[in-house]
Amino acid sequence: MPYPAVEAVRDAVGPDMEIMVDANQAWPIHGFSEYPTWDLKRAMVTARELEALGVAWLEEPLGMYDYDALSTLTASTALNISGGEMNSDIFEFRELIGRRCYDILQPDVTLSCGILNGKKIAGMAEAAGLSLNPHTWTNGIGLAANLHLMGAIPNCTYCEFPYEPPGWVPEARDAMLARPFDIDGEGYVHLPEAPGLGIEVDMEKIRAHGEKIL
Numbered sequence: 038m039p040y041p042a043v044e045a046v047r048d049a050v051g052p053d054m055e056i057m058v059d060a061n062q063a064w065p066i067h068g069f070s071e072y073p074t075w076d077l078k079r080a081m082v083t084a085r086e087l088e089a090l091g092v093a094w095l096e097e098p099l100g101m102y103d104y105d106a107l108s109t110l111t112a113s114t115a116l117n118i119s120g121g122e123m124n125s126d127i128f129e130f131r132e133l134i135g136r137r138c139y140d141i142l143q144p145d146v147t148l149s150c151g152i153l154n155g156k157k158i159a160g161m162a163e164a165a166g167l168s169l170n171p172h173t174w175t176n177g178i179g180l181a182a183n184l185h186l187m188g189a190i191p192n193c194t195y196c197e198f199p200y201e202p203p204g205w206v207p208e209a210r211d212a213m214l215a216r217p218f219d220i221d222g223e224g225y226v227h228l229p230e231a232p233g234l235g236i237e238v239d240m241e242k243i244r245a246h247g248e249k250i251l
């Protein structure tokens with residue numbers, strides 16, 4: 038089965054940059070566009086192909102509650118399987134971790150669990166020898182909240198942040214902030230050091246946006 042998009046990205050970025058693939062099968066977002074629903078066999082074939090292409094992880098290849106199939110898939114491949122952005126609270130993650138559904142847990146503190154439960158989930162994952170890389174595809178406030186979890190746990194290996202030029206750039210993602218987060222030339226984002234979430238919400242920008250809507 039060919040994967041021209043992944044092959045094209047590999048050609049574009051070269052052999053050293055890690056590539057992650059998101060199948061978006063865990064929760065129903067088909068309203069955005071039409072795409073196929075995967076079953077376990079499809080996920081296993083895809084994982085085998087992506088492993089050969091040197092992909093770092095395959096994200097959400099099956100339904101968010103399909104614990105048995107996820108466990109079978111993850112045990113069947115050396116490719117890292119990740120997910121959990123819309124699973125909630127500590128109890129669903131207890132199942133995902135206990136059944137080893139994923140190699141990498143991806144709760145989002147704004148969607149899944151909050152910062153405190155994110156810390157608890159990270160501890161459960163750490164004890165199971167698993168990584169936790171939060172999903173952060175929201176905005177500057179969500180990125181700030183997830184950064185605080187990332188900075189407080191030892192088993193976070195990547196910081197995911199929304200970045201998709203030309204439209205989804207820091208100025209758009211962080212439009213409600215007095216200052217957008219700066220991603221440095223090496224691809225690092227620095228933890229905020231100010232009190233609270235470490236961000237300053239620009240109420241003038243928010244009010245101006247609200248008036249346009251009204």
Ligand SMILES: [Mg+2]
Binds near residue numbers: 097
């Ligand atoms: Mg995802």
